[in-house]
Amino acid sequence: MSCPRHLSRRRALTAATGLVTGALLPLAATPRASAAVPAAPQALDPTAAASYTNPVIWQDFADLDVIRVGDTFYASASTMHYSPGAPVLRSYDLVNWEIAGHSVPVLDFGAKYDLNGARGYVRGIWASTLAYRPSNRTFYWLGQIDFARTYVYTATAAEGPWSRLATIGTPYYDAGLLVDTDDTLYVAYGNTTIHVAQLSPDGRSQVRSQQVFSTPSSIGTLEGARFYKINGQYYIFLTRPANGQYILKSTSGPFGPYTLRQVLLDLRGPIPGGGVPHQGGLVRTQGGAWYYLAFVDAYPGGRMPALAPVTWTTDGWPVVQLVDGAWGTSYPSPAVPAPPRQVAPLTGVDTFDRTTLDPRWEWNHNPDNTKWSAGNGLTLRTATVTRDLYWARNTLTHRIQGPTSTATVQLDHSGMRDGDRAGLALLRDSSAWIGLKRDGGTTRVVMVDGLAMDGNWNTTGTGTERASAPLPGGNRIWLRATADIRPGSARPGTFSYSTDGTTFTRLGPVFSLGNDWRFFMGYRFALFNHATQALGGAVRVTRFDLSTP
Incomplete structure (x- = not known):
């Protein structure tokens, strides 16, 4: 999500057209963790549709963060001034989604969120992050409010109850939370200037924060961080609003140094008249297939989630799979185990x-x-x-x-x-x-x-x-x-x-x-x-x- 000083830039970028393709990186099979040995083969769903159509959700869910915990996928989205905030979506196949709950039960960040003498329109829950910590079997939501401070909420189940764990004085703008293989918590965040912070073991405070990257003026703005690790290497997935994705890669640890690679730019999206799919997250299925869940600017309705598969080049860089040079309106459905039940419809x-x-x-x-x-x-x-x-x-x-x-x-x-x-x-x-x-x-x-x-x-x-x-x-x-x-x-x-x-x-x-x-x-x-x-x-x-x- 763009901060106010970059709004005019975002308007210009939204109008961009054309196509430049780039690569995605192979990231962790489980949320914010390093790659693991693929799970044993499981029975696939024989009733699953042979293909799916984008957008996978034609409702307004933006600034997506997506993870998998066991056989279940979860995603979080922005809600601004709406309460409760930060919905947690749940799916068993990455295509059919329901709302399980909300990570922020009440916007208790000041009277303006109560319409009490002031108003919080276009404030509140901006781009935030969702992660799962296997060591304590806990979901974590983290996001900054009003550019003043960061809040951390936790729950042992996606549907809640969620409760506030901590308030951190540093505002982690457009944050991505990583649970490292040694259980250390790291946060990538920032707009144009990208930082990485290390949290205390209990997630309640900041131990260290360091700038790791400054965006070249030729690119402009990068934000919307998502933080991953695979094979001992660290990746920060970043958005150029509202028409591009880039990746920072470090082979020397979470604090860098990082090198930059373009993922996509001005890619035609799957909604006629809509924008470029961007600012989402990467996730791996139980069978090892990778997907990118992004959103498409599609006003007046909002920002709609779209899903595309990801494959890898021989030198280890994954690529968004295109259809006729664009993000496809249809792809083969993910091969996943049969769901335990049907998700609740959004209508x-x-x-x-x-x-x-x-x-x-x-x-x-x-x-x-x-x-x-x-x-x-x-x-x-x-x-x-x-x-x-x-x-x-x-x-x-x-x-x-x-x-x-x-x-x-x-x-x-x-x-x-x-x-x-x-x-x-x-x-x-x-x-x-x-x-x-x-x-x-x-x-x-x-x-x-x-x-x-x-x-x-x-x-x-x-x-x-x-x-x-x-x-x-x-x-x-x-x-x-x-x-x-x-x-x-x-x-x-x-x-x-x-x-x-x-x-x-x-x-x-x-x-x-x-x-x-x-x-x-x-x-x-x-x-x-x-x-x-x-x-x-x-x-x-x-x-x-x-x-x-």
């Missing part, structure tokens, strides 16, 4: 029948946990008095499935009070929504657009009502939003409603989804309920359905 129905939320859900900033509950549907009590959705607490978000998908919400509005606003939004720095306004004892269904932020993430528009309709009797309404998140400008979002759950009526004009990358996160579906007069109202979401054509 489908949620009736909120448990007291905890499915990990697919993330709040816009930290919620006020006294103002929501689940178990018999999702109850959202008003938590903020505001006319600005960007200031409203307890807005619950869900990633949009690409290339197009529809979210349908069944809502019980009997608990609304005068001044309340509740509904379903397409949420980003330019937003729109369909929902309910209750004023003077009357509730109407409305479509609102014109919610907007500037480049400093300050609100510049709180919304304009574009259409409305009277609400007939009864306490239930169905709200629907459809979003086209294929890369490109003027992608449409549309809204409709129903009073019986069967016949839907379009409401309001088409909303054009913005595709500026600077907000980093893609559009999300968002459930909200806030007050404009006084707290006390509530709505209950009894069903959420995310479907694709």
Whole structure:
């Protein structure tokens, strides 16, 4: 992830085209460790598809770090101001993924993450790192917050519970964590100037930090470190945002000296209109095959994971396997053992029948946990008095499935009070929504657009009502939003409603989804309920359905 002083450079690089290929390095079979003897052959999955299609996840998961622990693959991603943060994805075949949990249970990094007098938009969980330490059978997540300090979280299972292990005074920007063969913990990090730090044996403090590389001006920016070791050699995998990958290699230990090799530059990606696959991680299957899991800039939807196989040259440098000179839209499926079960889909129905939320859900900033509950549907009590959705607490978000998908919400509005606003939004720095306004004892269904932020993430528009309709009797309404998140400008979002759950009526004009990358996160579906007069109202979401054509 680029720091602010390099944002203009990233914009220019995103527009680059053409093709220059390079090599990848053979890295460890297990996360952040040296290569091991390949595992004994295992029964492969006879039901596995013969090939897979990129992106392997058409949802917004960026700055990927990927590892394998036994027969299970895990990945971590950026979430910025959404809470809980740093989702841990799980897969048994590198193609089908589910969200297991979150490494950062709450963004307790200051009041701005609570929407309490300040806001944390485009702050929070940037590019971070996920590793597994066999010696204590523990997962580690490490990331810097607000360019001020680094936090370390641990768990004995990917789904959690995760807890904070340490706070380290050095901000490890775009970090990659390596668990060495002697169990020492190292961190590669930095932007343009790359450092390596050694942590204490318990992972709670820094023992040493040293600059190991300065990026030549001819390259520009390198960041997004991933740290690996194989055959006694150390490799730092780096991103040139947003169009290249490079590798640093040391034969003299983790502190170098390092030499540089280009991996790829301006490689055509697998999503039409999208960017170059970059800033991901390398992982090896149980059978010894290597893969690179990267992301593709594909706004307005966000940054989508794409997978490509890696092979080796005779002198030991692996290469991303291309299809017609580009990152392939399709490859043979990884040969892996049969999965113990099917992963949970990232689409489908949620009736909120448990007291905890499915990990697919993330709040816009930290919620006020006294103002929501689940178990018999999702109850959202008003938590903020505001006319600005960007200031409203307890807005619950869900990633949009690409290339197009529809979210349908069944809502019980009997608990609304005068001044309340509740509904379903397409949420980003330019937003729109369909929902309910209750004023003077009357509730109407409305479509609102014109919610907007500037480049400093300050609100510049709180919304304009574009259409409305009277609400007939009864306490239930169905709200629907459809979003086209294929890369490109003027992608449409549309809204409709129903009073019986069967016949839907379009409401309001088409909303054009913005595709500026600077907000980093893609559009999300968002459930909200806030007050404009006084707290006390509530709505209950009894069903959420995310479907694709």
